[in-house]
Amino acid sequence: MRRVRYYEYGGPEVLTVEDADQPVPQAGQVLLRVEAIGVNFADTRFRRGPGSGSIFQRPLPGRPTGDVVGTVARVGPGVDPRLAGRRVAALAEDAYADYVVAEASWLAAVPDHLDSGDASMLAMSAPVALRILRAAQLNPGDTVLIHAAAGGIGHLAVQLARFLGAGTVIGTARSAHKLDFVHSVGADVAIDYAQPDWPDQVRAAAPGGVDVVLDAVGGPVLQSSLDLLAPFGRAVVYGAATGELEQIPVAKLFALRSVVGFNLTAWRRTAPDLARQEMDEITGLFAAGHLSTTVHADLPLTRAATAHELIEARSHTGRILLSP
Template identity: 85%
Template sequence: MQRVRYYEYGGPEVLTVEDADPPAPQAGQVLLRAEAIGVNFVDTKFRRGSDSGSIFQRPLPGRPTGDVVGTVTQVGPDVDRRLVGRRVAALAEDAYADYVVAEASWLATVPDHLDSGDASMLAMSAPVALRILRAARLNPGDTVLIHAAAGGIGHLAVQLAKVLGAGTVIGTARSSRKLDFVRNVGADVAIDYALPDWPDQVRAAAPGGVDVVLDAVGGSVLQSSLDLLAPFGRTVVYGAATGELERVPVVKLFALRSVTGFNLTAWRHANPDQARQEMGELADLFAAGQLRTTVHASLPLTEAATAHELIEARSHTGRILLIPTTPPAA
């Protein structure tokens, strides 16, 4: 089979396509024959090593993670053999490969006829989008500000905010094309957060302040967002694309504001039953057409470097997929 790893930190060019034997599933694991792999922004940060900041440190060799859609071909000891032949989605390490090992306990069953783009969201992106809204205690009619709303998680969060009853949804992005995309997926207002007056534009759209902020950008964007919260407003921080982990000034919280952090792994450990229930809930929303994924590009697995270039150029909207091209083993 083919797989992609990196043996030094650096730009997309360090991603190396190599031949390898398929991995063997261990206890609690399954082996997937991949049909598509969703590429995530965070792996471009891990690939660059220390240049990305202290929170993006991974040892070498680098094994990119990804949202794998595929068919179970083999199960490890103590795993239900009835999973063999089932089409599933999973967040996995060493994911840029024809065959991928995944944890059996966190497989998302893919509804019939769901395409690879939608299916790739079931294991990680959609669960994060739903849970950050619920962590923010979204109420019907709330005004929601979603940063990076054109991204893989962001464009689902816009749609889910509407599904959950939000009033006004404000999405931020960069470039006019991305702003059009944000409006097309359901945002009432789209604002370019690269402009220095973006906070004033938010205030114009929400004179009383925003009730909920969803932020994975960090840095000055997070700092300005805290000032935009209405009394009892809630911010959920679930990433730091800038690599800047600012201290949250407590004085800003005295105005009846709150900040919560979110991490999918921590959520799964804290409440695994509800986490699994929400994966099923999201699968139903996709199957019913209430959620949809935009696939910006589907590239051969061997063009993983191109996928990372697109992500780092911030030129994509929605999802980028890698497609394995090696024929299945006989």
């Protein structure tokens, strides 16, 4: 089979397509015959190495993660044999490959009519989008500010905020075509956060402040966002694309604001039953047509470097897929 790894840190060109043996599922695992792989932003930072920031450090050789859609080809010891032949989605390591192993306990069943783009969201991106809104204790009528709203998780968070009854949804992105996309998925207001006056534009749209902020950008964007929170406003931080881990001034919280962090692995470990329930809930929302994703590009596995180039150019909207 083919797989993609990297043996030195650097640009997209370090991604290497190589021949390898099929992996063997261990206890609690399944082997997937891969249909599609959703490419994630974080892996472009891991590939560049420690210089990307303290949160983006992984040893060599690099094994890119991804949101894999595929069919169970084989089950490992202790796994229900009835899973064989089922179409599923999973977040997996060493994901850029023809065959991938994944943990059986966190597989998402894929409805037959769902396309690869939507299916690739079931295991990680959509559950994160739902949980960060719930971690923010979203109430009907709340004003929500969603950063990176044109991205894989962001454009689903916009749709979910609307579905869950948010009053005003403000999405930020970079570039005019991304702002158009943010509007198209349900945002009332779309703002370019590369503009120095973006906080003033948010204040104009929400004079009383915003009730919820969802942020995976970090850096100055997070710091400015805290100042935009209304009394009793809540910010949920679920990433730091800038690579900067911010020190949050306690003084900013005295104005009746709160900040909570979110990580999917920690969530699954701490509340596995609820995490599993929310994965099933997300599948139902996609199956019913309440959620959908936009596939910006579907590339052959051998063009993994091109997929990373597109992500780093910040030119894409929605999802980028690799297909073996």
